[in-house]
Amino acid sequence: MHILYIHQYFASRKGRTGTRSYEFGRFLVGKGHRVTMLTSGLANPEFPxxxxxxxxxxxxxxxxVVSVAGGYNDPHLGTTLTGWLRMLKFYEFARAASRAARELDRPDVVFATHTPLTVGLTxxxxxxxxxxxxxxxxxxxxPEALVDVGALGNPLAIWWLRRMARRIYRRADHIVALSPGMKEGIVREGVAPSNVTLIPNASDLDLFRPDLDGAAARKRLGLGDRFAAVYFGAMGLANGLDYVIEAARILAEREQDHIVLVLQGAGGKRDELTAMARRLDLRNVVFGDLVPKEEVPAIVAGCDVCLTIARPGKDPTWSPNKLFDSLAAGRPVLINIGGWLGDLIERNACGKVVASDRPATLADALVDLSQNRALCEQMGRNARALAEREFDRNLLAARLEHVLTxxxxxxxxxHSARTIH
Known part of the structure; x- marks a missing residue:
């Protein structure tokens, strides 16, 4: 089977963003399929x-990998652009990719992964x-996810995106959803439940592991012997990381100097966050630069817990890569959005849900875990067990292979039936 796979933000482990498409593509190749990946070659150090x-x-x-001169590849760059400019770039990629696709070998199936929504047009x-x-x-x-975090408010743009989503959903022969809530949202738009398959984000069990040595990363970040909580990923509007800065301020006020928060990544809000930490004279916040995905596991291994944080109002149907990587790393997860992931964390006793509008609850949770290392370690073991049991990358990639087949x-x-008649 030849699969034309379209992902504007495609990256391997040497890239600086999620690798779901790379891991799934590599699995499909290993099963004997041909995979042609269409991606953006702009702002793309891997495939320029x-x-x-x-x-x-x-x-x-x-x-x-076919990288086209349109749009941009780095989603962190997108967090620095205005909404209209981002949309312009999305359409630019969709047009460039559509033109390039016509010059490629005929595939057996076209598989396009959103975000952005416009890849569906390609x-x-x-x-x-x-x-x-x-x-x-x-x-x-x-557009629900954009509206919920305040990234989109123009009624015309909302109407246009909702219309586009319905068109793409109805034109697709099958849809893959990354969470139960996403599947429900798609079905509400008139798609038959049998035409939607749930394949959540996955845990890279060979990349993120509990037995990695994080000592070098701890030393480089200057963490010393402090209890460290790490957030890794984009630092944009939707991520709401001022929440973490406020939790750090509360910890400093309480003189909980044995706890440090690590913000690892890049995005449109990073400068604002560093300025906020500097203004508050916080010694318990460390900023780490964006690094290739293959270097992130050592950083996580050097910390004690992982943070999955979003701005209040974030759609609880979300399925962020960082949470599943945290599970694979065998680290407790502190998450400030409920929904299916909050339920998952609490049901499997591998972390805590904290209130999205009260940073003090994050501070409380960090103090509790720092004072109960046995509980912290047990939650970490539960996290790894959950990753192995339900989110093994190979199991989920096999589910995608089945859908495509x-x-x-x-x-x-x-086609055969039409030919006969």
Missing amino acids: VPKGRRYTEHDVDGIR GISASRHFGVPFVFEVRDLW QVVSHANAE
């Missing part, structure tokens, strides 16, 4: 497009051009 070229081709672990275009089925993966419900088989059967 030289000036004057429309696209270039690369090979990464058997995946044929998926529809390529599917029609080649006359093959189209599968769409939903990683966030747009079934869609192709169904399309071929329909």
